Amino acid sequence: MTRVLLIAPQWIGDAVMAQPLVALLAARGEQVTALGLPSVAPVLRAMPGVVGVIEAPFVHGKLDFKLRRHLAAQLRQQEFQRAYILGNNLKSRLVPWLAGIPQRIGHAGEARGLLLTDSLESDAPRGKPRPSEPLALSPVACRIPRDASSARPDMRQHYAALARLATGGPDLPAPEPTLMIPGQAASEARQQFGLFERWIALCPGAEYGPAKQWPVAHYAALATLAQQAGYGVAVLGAPRDAAAGDAIAGHAPGALNLCGATRLDEAIALLASSSGVVSNDSGLMHIAAALERPTIGVYGSTDPRHTPPAAHRSAALWLQLDCSPCFQRTCPLGHLDCLRRIAPDAVWHALKQLMP
Secondary structure, three states: OOEEEEEOOOOHHHHHHOHHHHHHHHHOOOEEEEEEOOOOHHHHHOOOOEEEEEEOOOOOOOOOHHHHHHHHHHHHOOOOOEEEEOOOOOHHHHHHHHOOOOEEEEEOHHHOOOOOOEEEOOOOOOOOOOOOOOOOOOOOOOOOOOOHHHOOOOHHHHHHHHHHHOOOOOOOOOOOOOOOOOHHHHHHHHHHOOOOOOEEEEEOOOOOOHHHOOOHHHHHHHHHHHHHOOOEEEEOOOHHHHHHHHHHHHHOOOOEEOOOOOOHHHHHHHHHHOOEEEEEOOHHHHHHHHOOOOEEEEEOOOOOOOOOOOOOOEEEEEOOOOOOOOOOOOOOOOOOHHHHOOOHHHHHHHHHHHOO
């Protein structure tokens, strides 16, 4: 059996979208150990096909060469035969190179293939991205996507394309990203945080910036609609999302603000117990969709053809205005129409169509 090391992306959503690569490797008998930052380690542990997780406590933006060399010395003893490196920069390649892993596979990226033995050009064809398929809510919310050939590549296919470099075979169809949490663990998490058996998770945060954030007032209105339908509501997110959570809970008495109150592993277990999820384009959205929960991803400045939620039981709502996607942190025009014009009742209707 081939022992391989996966150098995971540093962002939660990207890590989820790397799971199809893991599935392809595991299907052909490769034993995958994942190395990633502590912030993504809980996601890696929930991945089918990953047999072990190594946490690398690197600091964003720092080389940490001494720490990387120390970690590489430990990995050298494990005799990995192959490494799949999902970062595009030189730092992500240092550990497998210092560890002497014979075959190091990745995209050429900004480091132009340096320290790799096998590389793909980042702009090489990777198959036509899947067009977004928003539910038929209204003519505004369901404009036909522009030609997908002009979009950024589907990140799932981008990572999965690395699977063929080791064998020289053709690109294989990438499965949908999948995460798994035991049912008992999900139930225990729900009870620990005092949630109803039927409850809706709202995820109003997005680390990249406010241009990805559906208005808090819309989330608050959605929380009320969910409560009127007999569901409990909880808001999940990081500590920086606590103010948004307070605003939503204040508008919908009885809703729980759990922003900053859970570790990531607890948030994953909670999402696995939810009846439905509404989220911005964020790591929590990708987690919920990969857990096969009914999930609505609300898109504004980003493109669901590039970073789609796993298609098990999800839908992406995107107006696709002429100014979208802009991929900016804040709305360059100052109006945020790409998100503001997606109405709460339309989102609730879309979610109901996905829930049993």
